Amino acid sequence: MTTNEEATQNKTDRERATAQRRRDKGTRKSVLLADRAAGWGITAGGLLVIFAVIGIMVFLVAVALPLGGGGETLEHAEYDLPAKQTVWLNADEYSTLGVRVADDGSYRVFHLTTGRSVSSGQLDFGGERATAIGGVLNRDRVAFGFQDGSIRFADLIFEADVLLQSDLPDGAEPLDQRDRLAGEAIYSNLPGEQVRRLRFRAETQAPVAVADAPIVALAYRVGGTTERPTRSFVTVDAEGVGRLSRAISKLNIMTSELTTEVRTTDLPPLPADTQVTTVELTTLADTVLVASDAGQIFRFDARDFNHPTLSETITAFDDGSTISAMEFLNGEQALVVGGSNGALDVYFKLSPEQGAAPDGYKLVRARQHEPHGAAVTAISVSQRSKSLVTEAANGEVWVRHSTSDQVLLRYDHGGKQAVDSELLLLPRVDGVVRVASTGEGDFWAFDYPHPETTLDAVFGKIWYEGYDQPTYTWQSSSGTDVFEPKYSLVPLIFGTIKATVYSLVFAIPIGLLGAIYTAEFVHRRVRATVKPMMETMESMPTVVVGFIAALVLAPIVETWIAAVLLAFIALPMGLMLAAFLWQLLPLQTALKLDGLPKFFFMFATILLSLYVAYNLGPAFESGFFYSDFMAWTNGDIGTGTPFMFLVFLPVGFFVARWLVHRVFGDRLRDYQRGLTKSHAGALDFLRWAGLLAAAVVLSLAAASALTALGFDPRGGVVDTYVQRNALVVGFVMGFAIIPTIYSLAEDALSSVPDHVRSASLASGATPWQTAKWVIVPTALSGIFAACMIGMGRAVGETMIVLMAAGNTPVLDWNIFNGLRTLSANIAVELPEAPQGGTHYRMLFLAGLTLFVMTFTINTIAENIRLRFRKRAFQL
């Protein structure tokens, strides 16, 4: 075969193969495979995104859910102690041991969960029986009152020390999984081969004679320092005489001798026939509260120790029930009063503007908790929180939380009637001990991790201690245990909305007008430069922006506030003036200068307007705000007229324009048509100046009229000036979201098909008319989406508000006041919130709320956007 023939042969083979391929229209396997793989890959990626979002949501919900999760009773033990009149109970910090003190001074220490007796002993009562008892909140320092009018102090102390496992004495008897009994001590297992030894020790001091008659009520508080305690106590004897005493111990440095000096002062006499049931005293010994069986509470002002006065007498219950139990809540700001009708009310000592007692205070019933079915017989308050436990005559034992106004757990004690029993809420609020005089002991161990939070407490108004009225307040932490945490998310949600609104008010007009300008008016090359620049602005770290806002802008705005406000007027006025002046130019000149010179002219106008505002600022301040803007915002000087005048100015302008149009109709315009461009421009300018004058007159009239009617904007959107305020946040967060809005809106505008733009321009429309009537309405869905995404960014923005907003969680629309947003709150407080605690979970709930807010905004936005889009769909 020749080469030529081979070639021909090859050629025919190739042709045959090609023909074969052509006949065979099937797709190649690799193509199908790649297609399928791509399909699977994209589906998997999309699903992963959805799962990630759902996962975040589920995680937030999972962390926040226990806030409303309630609690559970872990254990209930019943045991018998010797039948004696119980007067006092105490328990150790670790919920291991309890001590019951009887009226004869005998005490018994018992293991809480088993009731097993650990030790017992006798306080030195000199053979007397205690007739009254008072103790400090920690329950380890107690005072007993006696028939002979004397009192004795006692300390009931649990001693805990940690030992090595090897130090455990032999033959220790196991009581439960944790505890072992050896001698008069309990050994509790600790992690790491250690044990905790717990022992009880009691000390009684010598009697102090206070009264001549038997003591019926006693309150005891210890203040001062540990080295030099100030012990204060109030006694009321059978003759109805109240005495306030103060024992100051002094340590002689030379002899190390402790001397105690007791000073006593008589309280003003109570009305005759007053049967005193309970008496309460504050740690500072400045207030004494005496409850009578007639249902009255007498409040004595003891700030002047030598001359206590009766400040106020109130009747606790409207139906005349007697007060059967009374106790201060932890912190001594709130007084819990239980009535014979089962009611449980909480009183605050407030200083109202009206109706106060002569000393300036007043007891106000702030909370009414769920009443028991029978008389309240005992109240025991928590040493660390606002929890308390109450017992009623019908045997109900309810664990409650005062702030959130809820009954956490209800025990009914098997329907048995309560017989003169004592009640104790354990220090860690994880159990309740109740010992009746019959010797019946009950112990309930429970776990209620987040009693402070209910839906009402988080989103509703709560009357907190020391407040004049129910409020929405966020105040999550402080230094002491007596603090009442306030977990209302409302101020934070409000702060988020406020920051968003003010920044959008600033950002939307600028962002949208900028987008319209670049999409419709400038040369493509300018647009190609401006747009990437704006997008670069978007990538600026917000922490830098916030930093500049807080440390540079906020002080500048504060110093030049009048000039800043004036700039809001000077800028639009300057630009409008410049536009009208431009119209005066002859057509030829105007066309010649249309490109870059016009741009620079606009730029110069802006700079000039700012310069004018800067220079006229002080004059503006003295002319409009009585020379002192800060004092004016406080409401110290002047009226609201100047401010309202400024606000009404644009409104007045539009009203004047409408009126002129009503009167003249199109005549002015028709007349203008016959003029040259410059003349028409001059006429336009005159018309504008006239409208402006009319607007000034109209808005001045409206502002004066409103002032005459007594309306003052101060106290609303303007009020006391704070350096870190919503105005600064509006500026800076606006600055941060302008690029977002600008970029997306610009995309929407320039994606309007060119043939629509051409149709309008070919109809003789100007670029502005085209933008206004055709392009913007067509791109409305995209523009709306741009605003919404900008809004979403503002809602979630953290660093700027964190640094520039002052972080004050207040409910106040005042543009000159600060705010705290949900996001900034999380950033500020998460580092200080212990993991798993109420505060920690509340912050996650704040995050969830934020999530829900943005989710809702986006869903609504998307729906509206789709509706808009339907209109422009067929283009």
Added chain:
Amino acid sequence: MNATAEAAPDEAPKFNPTAYHVTKSDQGDILDIRNFNLWYDDVQALFDITMEVPRGLVTALIGPSGCGKSTLLRCINRMNDLIDEVRVDGRMAVDERDIYGKGVDVISLRKRMGMVFQKPNPFAMSIFENVVYPLRVDGVTDKSVLEDTCERALRGAALWEETKDRLKESGLSMSGGQQQRLCIARAIASDPEVLLMDEPASALDPIATAKIEELIDELRGQYSIVIVTHNMQQAARVSDNTAFMYLGRLIEFGHTETLFTNPKLKQTSDYISGRFG
């Protein structure tokens, strides 16, 4: 394209427009184009166009794709200004007024011309607002004037009967053919001196096309119409005069029937007989 066409620009014989028989209108000429050139950046798209468009008649511009007929049309109302880097020289005048002269107000120039585009492009507004848009732009707010104009324009576009009961509905809710007639109504609403049509029927089905052609026939006499078309039969059916353009040059311009039956130049006859294009 075949070899003949590729060689054409250089070899194209210069022609003297006066040598052709253009159907003249008794009202004179509306457009006067003399030695008109246009460049996109460095690329010249129109070469030395000279033609006179008679008033009140239909003038068709035909030629293969990319021959510059749409560009020429868009020069008449300066829609090419929207494209950057366009440069022109030569003279173009409407009604003795220079279009590209110094100090020409483009906006008012466009108000004197109506334009219909290849693709129906009604606005996302009601039918009524679509039609009266040129008047709105001009600042007319008198309701009776707007309503009269709307009815006149819709009647002029043979759309009145179909739309008189649904003027409030969106212009986008109509069929493609109706939309195009709506655009014609919009174009004639401002009573323009010239009606420019850029392949008005190319996106439509045959029935809608027939209606548009009928409409053009009805508008003859009232408006001076310049229509760009790809479709030679259409040009033959609707126009009084036809200009054949090729590679940016005006090859032949004359009475439509003459041009189609007895073209003077070979290129024209090649195109018309379908040898290229």
